[in-house]
Amino acid sequence: MENEATELGTFLGRVRRDLGLSLRTVEAETSVSNAYLSQLETGKIKTPSPTVLHSLAIRYNVQYEHLMALAGYPVPSATVNIQPSRVNDFAARLGDVSPDEEDALVEFLSLIRKRERGRK
CATH class of the missing domain: 1.10.1220 (Arc Repressor Mutant)
Known part of the structure; x- marks a missing residue:
């Protein structure tokens, strides 16, 4: 679980920076606090809720299923492969x-x- 949290956090941080977004901007657009986002990106938050992951997937334009898998949630492989x-x-x-x-x-x-x- 530790490795999954780090991998998810690294991915989220990279995508956010690539989009040129600050933590505060993401907070304003998703209602996820910048402190929570920071802890998520550094791997301190181990299991973010599916609701948080969904909000971030929409804002970052990444697949929700991909974030769920990185967070350690079971994701049917057929769903991931279809899209x-x-x-x-x-x-x-x-x-x-x-x-x-x-x-x-x-x-x-x-x-x-x-x-x-x-x-x-």
């Missing part, structure tokens, strides 16, 4: 990447997004 998430599709296209490559990809995507925001 693969965009994140999983992207990861499958990339294949195995090193942590350094992953960081470089995130940084590159952030630069592209900043450039696009500057054009609007």
